[in-house]
Amino acid sequence: xxxxxxxxxxxxxxxxxxxxxxxxxxxxxxxxxxxxxxxxxxxxxxxxxxxxxxxxxxxxxxxxxxxxxxxxxxxxxxxxxxxxxxxxxxxxxxxxxxxxxxxxxxxxxxxxxxxxxxxxxxxxxxxxxxxxxxxxxxxxxxxxxxxxxxxxxxxxxxxxxxxxxxxxxxxxxxxxxxxxxxxxxxxxxxxxxxxxxxxxxxxxxxxxxxxxxxxxxxxxxxxxxxxxxxxxxxxxxxxxxxxxxxxxxxxxxxxxxxxxxxxxxxxxxxxxxxxxxxxxxxxxxxx
Amino acid sequence: xxxxxxxxxxxxxxxxxxxxxxxxxxxxxxxxxxxxxxxxxxxxxxxxxxxxxxxxxxxxxxxxxxxxxxxxxxxxxxxxxxxxxxxxxxxxxxxxxxxxxxxxxxxxxxxxxxxxxxxxxxxxxxxxxxxxxxxxxxxxxxxxxxxxxxxxxxxxxxxxxxxxxxxxxxxxxxxxxxxxxxxxxxxxxxxxxxxxxxxxxxxxxxxxxxxxxxxxxxxxxxxxxxxxxxxxxxxxxxxxxxxxxxxxxxxxxxxxxxxxxxxxxxxxxxxxxxxxxxxxxxxxxxxxxxxxxxxxxxxxxxxxxxxxxxxxxxxxxxxxxxxxxxxxxxxxxxxxxxxxxxxxxxxxxxxxxxxxxxxxxxxxxxxxxxxxxxxxxxxxxxxxxxxxxxxxxxxxxxxxxxxxxxxxxxxxxxxxxxxxxxxxxxxxxxxxxxxxxxxxxxxxxxxxxxxxxxxxxxxxxxxxxxxxxxxxxxxxxxxxx
Numbered sequence: 001x002x003x004x005x006x007x008x009x010x011x012x013x014x015x016x017x018x019x020x021x022x023x024x025x026x027x028x029x030x031x032x033x034x035x036x037x038x039x040x041x042x043x044x045x046x047x048x049x050x051x052x053x054x055x056x057x058x059x060x061x062x063x064x065x066x067x068x069x070x071x072x073x074x075x076x077x078x079x080x081x082x083x084x085x086x087x088x089x090x091x092x093x094x095x096x097x098x099x100x101x102x103x104x105x106x107x108x109x110x111x112x113x114x115x116x117x118x119x120x121x122x123x124x125x126x127x128x129x130x131x132x133x134x135x136x137x138x139x140x141x142x143x144x145x146x147x148x149x150x151x152x153x154x155x156x157x158x159x160x161x162x163x164x165x166x167x168x169x170x171x172x173x174x175x176x177x178x179x180x181x182x183x184x185x186x187x188x189x190x191x192x193x194x195x196x197x198x199x200x201x202x203x204x205x206x207x208x209x210x211x212x213x214x215x216x217x218x219x220x221x222x223x224x225x226x227x228x229x230x231x232x233x234x235x236x237x238x239x240x241x242x243x244x245x246x247x248x249x250x251x252x253x254x255x256x257x258x259x260x261x262x263x264x265x266x267x268x269x270x271x272x273x274x275x276x277x278x279x280x281x282x283x284x285x286x287x
Numbered sequence: 288x289x290x291x292x293x294x295x296x297x298x299x300x301x302x303x304x305x306x307x308x309x310x311x312x313x314x315x316x317x318x319x320x321x322x323x324x325x326x327x328x329x330x331x332x333x334x335x336x337x338x339x340x341x342x343x344x345x346x347x348x349x350x351x352x353x354x355x356x357x358x359x360x361x362x363x364x365x366x367x368x369x370x371x372x373x374x375x376x377x378x379x380x381x382x383x384x385x386x387x388x389x390x391x392x393x394x395x396x397x398x399x400x401x402x403x404x405x406x407x408x409x410x411x412x413x414x415x416x417x418x419x420x421x422x423x424x425x426x427x428x429x430x431x432x433x434x435x436x437x438x439x440x441x442x443x444x445x446x447x448x449x450x451x452x453x454x455x456x457x458x459x460x461x462x463x464x465x466x467x468x469x470x471x472x473x474x475x476x477x478x479x480x481x482x483x484x485x486x487x488x489x490x491x492x493x494x495x496x497x498x499x500x501x502x503x504x505x506x507x508x509x510x511x512x513x514x515x516x517x518x519x520x521x522x523x524x525x526x527x528x529x530x531x532x533x534x535x536x537x538x539x540x541x542x543x544x545x546x547x548x549x550x551x552x553x554x555x556x557x558x559x560x561x562x563x564x565x566x567x568x569x570x571x572x573x574x575x576x577x578x579x580x581x582x583x584x585x586x587x588x589x590x591x592x593x594x595x596x597x598x599x600x601x602x603x604x605x606x607x608x609x610x611x612x613x614x615x616x617x618x619x620x621x622x623x624x625x626x627x628x629x630x631x632x633x634x635x636x637x638x639x640x641x642x643x644x645x646x647x648x649x650x651x652x653x654x655x656x657x658x659x660x661x662x663x664x665x666x667x668x669x670x671x672x673x674x675x676x677x678x679x680x681x682x683x684x685x686x687x688x689x690x691x692x693x694x695x696x697x698x699x700x701x702x703x704x705x706x707x708x709x710x711x712x713x714x715x716x717x718x719x720x721x722x723x724x725x726x727x728x729x730x731x732x733x734x735x736x737x738x739x740x741x742x743x744x745x746x747x748x749x750x751x752x753x754x755x756x757x758x759x760x761x762x763x764x765x766x767x768x
Contacts, residue, residue, distance in 0.1 A: 168353035
């Protein structure tokens with residue numbers, strides 16, 4: 001097989017892995033991805049899948065969906081074995097979910113939510129209270145930084161949904177940045193890790209936005225499994241994830257993700273999200 | 288300007304200019320058509336884009352999905368002329384006519400009320416008043432398109448709004464001119480040489496005819512006939528036939544002239560022979576008497592000596608007379624010599640004696656004589672006999688042969704009744720050469736014309752008649768008849 005054919009085959013395999021209908025199998029581990037990371041790079045996911053497969057002992061593949069709920073549906077229906085979701089859906093479905101690993105961002109299992117605004121010309125906006133009459137972009141209804149934090153902060157600023165001129169979901173943190181950069185929205189609620197990673201990668205949309213507010217640290221979006229998961233290779237997967245910083249390839253992959261590693265995590269890490277959700281009506285998290 | 292050029296340049300140049308002007312005209316018309324077509328094509332593109340947006344935005348409006356609507360508009364804008372440069376914008380409006388999403392949120396910010404307001408000096412109807420596709424053509428050429436988005440049950444979900452600035456429709460004359468100029472340059476490069484070639488080809492027979500006509504009189508008709516172009520073109524064929532006919536007529540005329548001149552020369556010789564025979568006959572009677580005297584009284588020395596002298600003078604006179612007559616009858620020619628005038632005078636001397644006229648001759652030759660002797664001798668003879676007749680009894684004739692580097696001139700003046708210009712012209716007009724005044728002035732005129740010289744009446748002479756005949760003092764240019 002020549003080089004082009006090989007590249008075509010690998011690309012096809014990667015695309016198929018991300019988009020094809022899924023079916024659980026003990027010989028394969030499928031991990032669902034949400035927009036908590038910049039997970040739309042087929043070549044990277046293919047490389048990461050090969051890395052994990054070689055160390056876990058079975059084939060590991062990824063599939064991505066724009067919606068958090070779609071990934072949760074796949075997880076709860078048993079079509080995928082693990083999912084990288086946000087802390088808010090973890091808190092919301094904690095009785096049914098178990099932590100597999102929590103990423104370490106800048107050495108810590110935490111991240112911040114950002115409020116960003118359009119730049120050039122700068123929108124006169126310096127905090128949540130200034131959002132009255134403005135258009136605000138959210139990421140996803142199940143995103144902590146992309147919705148829950150905003151709801152809590154708007155409430156704290158005394159603003160209700162009707163005080164905004166308009167709001168909409170952009171189906172991903174990256175899209176939030178692009179919507180604000182294009183001035184489709186004047187402000188956006190975004191995952192700070194994603195925004196920083198976009199800036200690190202020199203994405204144009206970030207250059208057109210300013211961060212006007214940062215939240216307290218929250219538990220980083222974790223990788224979870226169903227609490228009743230019985231896949232025999234899940235423990236190996238957890239070990240491989242935790243040991244990624246120990247080899248060069250793993251570190252290289254972590255660098256590409258703008259992460260420093262994984263740890264086992266703990267439920268208490270998401271207490272701040274839990275508390276916040278409890279203040280937001282309709283969040284699905286009760287005290 | 289064009290008409291100052293020769294005909295054979297005018298035609299190719301005219302064809303080339305016609306090609307150039309045609310190319311310019313076609314270019315201008317093509318540019319105009321292109322400009323109009325470009326606007327129609329742009330409008331057709333906008334119509335298709337609106338149809339696409341209406342279909343694609345319907346589920347997005349129903350799902351209240353601003354982001355995906357924005358993505359749709361952004362992608363569709365890539366197909367709209369002028370959108371990339373900010374001269375066209377698309378938006379999906381909600382049911383109230385507010386901007387739901389726009390391809391250019393900076394101009395059409397999200398949530399902005401649009402329908403029922405005035406946008407860019409264009410009043411827009413309220414949402415409920417828009418029942419179908421609207422195209423609002425603005426005075427500056429800009430266009431606004433509005434099309435409602437309806438659910439399957441007819442409920443208005445929103446509208447597609449599309450605005451294209453006038454500058455998008457403005458013809459890009461520079462680009463059009465560039466393309467047109469390339470086309471024109473190609474056309475000119477190919478067609479102008481072709482036009483020039485065709486023009487040259489068209490005028491080539493004319494140029495050949497001109498050369499043939501120029502050579503008439505300098506070359507034999509046989510050679511010239513071969514060079515007359517034969518073409519299928521009826522007009523050119525008529526011209527060629529006319530030239531051939533002209534050449535034929537000139538040839539016939541030349542032959543007739545030659546015959547007339549030859550006949551006239553022989554007639555003159557005949558006339559002179561009669562005179563000279565008389566001149567010879569007179570001494571012959573004396574000579575016969577002298578021989579009789581010599582026979583009877585030849586024993587006496589004195590008488591024998593005087594008789595022999597008489598015989599000698601008589602024979603000398605006969606010889607002189609015959610010597611003068613002989614060249615007149617010769618056909619072969621040679622250049623004129625000053626002595627030829629003496630010969631002619633000798634021939635006419637007897638006539639002069641009969642009229643008791645006084646004949647004075649003068650020769651002023653400053654240059655070598657290069658004119659043929661035969662025609663000059665005939666002219667001198669004709670003019671002298673004519674002058675003797677015109678001068679009448681006791682008249683006076685002055686003949687002068689004059690030559691310089693330019694011409695050889697023979698003038699004859701007689702003191703007879705003055706010949707008027709009209710009478711002179713009437714004499715020349717006599718086609719038969721029968722000059723009522725004597726020897727053929729017409730022949731002199733024909734010889735002058737034949738040898739490219741002149742024959743004229745000196746109108747400055749106050750009394751008497753002075754005729755001037757001249758030929759260019761050059762080598763003969765053609766074979767004379």
